[in-house]
Amino acid sequence: MKRLIDLLAPLALVAGLAACDTWLGEAEDPPLPGRRVSVLAHERIVEPDAAAAGKPIVLPPPHANKDWPQAGGNASHAMHHLAVSDLPRRVWESDAGTGMADRRRLLAQPVEADGRVFTIDSEANVTAFDAPTGRQLWQIDLTPDNDSGMGGGLALDEGRLFATTGFAQVVALEPATGKELWRRDVAAPLRGAPSARAGRVFAITVENQTVALAAATGKQLWTHSGLGEQASLMGGSSPALDGDVVLVPYSSGELFALKADNGTELWSESLSTLRRTDAVATLTDIRGLPVVDRGRVYAIGNSDMMTAIDLRSGRRVWDKEMGGIQTPWLAGEFLYVLTNTPEVVAMEARTGRVRWVTPLPGWEDMEDKRGRLVWTGPVLVSDRLVVATSNGWAVTVSPYTGKIMGREEMPAGVSIAPIVSGGTLYFLTDDAELVAYR
Numbered sequence: 001m002k003r004l005i006d007l008l009a010p011l012a013l014v015a016g017l018a019a020c021d022t023w024l025g026e027a028e029d030p031p032l033p034g035r036r037v038s039v040l041a042h043e044r045i046v047e048p049d050a051a052a053a054g055k056p057i058v059l060p061p062p063h064a065n066k067d068w069p070q071a072g073g074n075a076s077h078a079m080h081h082l083a084v085s086d087l088p089r090r091v092w093e094s095d096a097g098t099g100m101a102d103r104r105r106l107l108a109q110p111v112e113a114d115g116r117v118f119t120i121d122s123e124a125n126v127t128a129f130d131a132p133t134g135r136q137l138w139q140i141d142l143t144p145d146n147d148s149g150m151g152g153g154l155a156l157d158e159g160r161l162f163a164t165t166g167f168a169q170v171v172a173l174e175p176a177t178g179k180e181l182w183r184r185d186v187a188a189p190l191r192g193a194p195s196a197r198a199g200r201v202f203a204i205t206v207e208n209q210t211v212a213l214a215a216a217t218g219k220q221l222w223t224h225s226g227l228g229e230q231a232s233l234m235g236g237s238s239p240a241l242d243g244d245v246v247l248v249p250y251s252s253g254e255l256f257a258l259k260a261d262n263g264t265e266l267w268s269e270s271l272s273t274l275r276r277t278d279a280v281a282t283l284t285d286i287r288g289l290p291v292v293d294r295g296r297v298y299a300i301g302n303s304d305m306m307t308a309i310d311l312r313s314g315r316r317v318w319d320k321e322m323g324g325i326q327t328p329w330l331a332g333e334f335l336y337v338l339t340n341t342p343e344v345v346a347m348e349a350r351t352g353r354v355r356w357v358t359p360l361p362g363w364e365d366m367e368d369k370r371g372r373l374v375w376t377g378p379v380l381v382s383d384r385l386v387v388a389t390s391n392g393w394a395v396t397v398s399p400y401t402g403k404i405m406g407r408e409e410m411p412a413g414v415s416i417a418p419i420v421s422g423g424t425l426y427f428l429t430d431d432a433e434l435v436a437y438r
Helices: none
Strands: 090-095 111-113 116-120 125-130 136-141 152-157 160-165 169-173 180-185 195-197 200-204 209-214 220-225 240-242 245-249 254-259 265-270 291-293 296-301 305-310 316-320 329-331 334-338 343-348 354-359 363-365 370-372 375-381 384-389 393-397 404-409 419-421 424-428 433-437
Touching: 111 152, 111 419, 116 152, 116 433, 152 195, 169 200, 195 240, 200 245, 209 245, 240 291, 245 296, 254 296, 291 329, 329 375, 334 375, 375 419
Parallel strands: none
Antiparallel strands: 090 433, 111 116, 116 125, 125 136, 152 160, 160 169, 169 180, 195 200, 200 209, 209 220, 240 245, 245 254, 254 265, 291 296, 296 305, 305 316, 329 334, 334 343, 343 354, 363 370, 375 384, 384 393, 393 404, 419 424, 424 433
16 A cells, blocks of 8 residues: 555655655755746736734644545545545546547546445446445446537435436435436536435536425526626535525626525626636636625636635625636635645735735646646645645645645546545546545
8 A cells, every 4th residue: 555645765756846655744955045927927926925924824723524525525625634644555446438539538536435436437327336346336328319528526315316417417326235216417528527415406507507406306496697707617616504594606707606505696796707817717717616704705717716705795805816717725714725826825814914825837838838727626634735746646735835745656647636534635637536535
């Protein structure tokens, strides 16, 4: 078995990362002198705020979460500080179906509860695994006859496993056996995972329509629509739930707060800047999941805008000109964000002030700018931020200083953020290998 941090002779991780060889990390090389300047107009460099930089970061102690039932961990997407062992080792890896191809993409995080881990692959095969051993328990193909599509995701709630698909369907399954309980057609394909709570299932279509269904029967309860978009990023997002409020992100950059029982709009915001300098920046998607905690909503859009919003009134508390497509990670009074630049950024949740910034390599070949890297995460486990990349590495970063602490080679690239459940850290690789560290 392998330790989470490679104990072999140091290898080059990717250009720009210092080699480390212990889980606790070692002293890193000093940064290169000079000021970083973005080579692309839309890639704005984030800098620490003078009034906040250098102040100590205090986090809540790690806690053991017993499950990860929905995308983002739970319905609110606020998981704080999770616990794994000090020296996690790779304990198993299992085949989770079909991985990425030219016309297929893995888009969904695994989910876990009651000792079972569930995945959905690029061909809509849902697989259940025994969490302690990785043994496959069952697999079911959700593809309708003579149909094709991609995307979707999973959510567990009140003894049901809900799946969204690129076939414009929501399906409810029995978690123990995979038996289909009901199947509901919706108006358009679904790319993001569903969210579920209190007898309702919520999902967002590629046409920016939110559908609310009865969890027991699949009956449609209500719908809500945002602005349509001619083009958007691959993938989708999931609603965040808090009490009787549903936070709905759309590819138009719109964020709506809706009443969970009838879909009535409470307030709305737009997460896009007026200044869009290239084709990528014009895509206004909110791909990262909104996070709601203690009366505040935190959200980031691709079009260079991150904001904190008062949940009750819809009033903007602060905003920051930074873009990203990964879900912000909230831990106590601090936010950790992976930006498009790419950088890992530590922020004060109350004020939005930046404490530290750690740049990550953007290319496999940094000198010739070839092989663009896709980073995913972060996830905070036992005083380590974990991020992963499409060229097959997982990297740990100190949440207190931003120091890069270690790395682990994955069986393949990783484009989906890892999950943590029952003291186990799970990665789903681009080749659809489910890898468990404990």
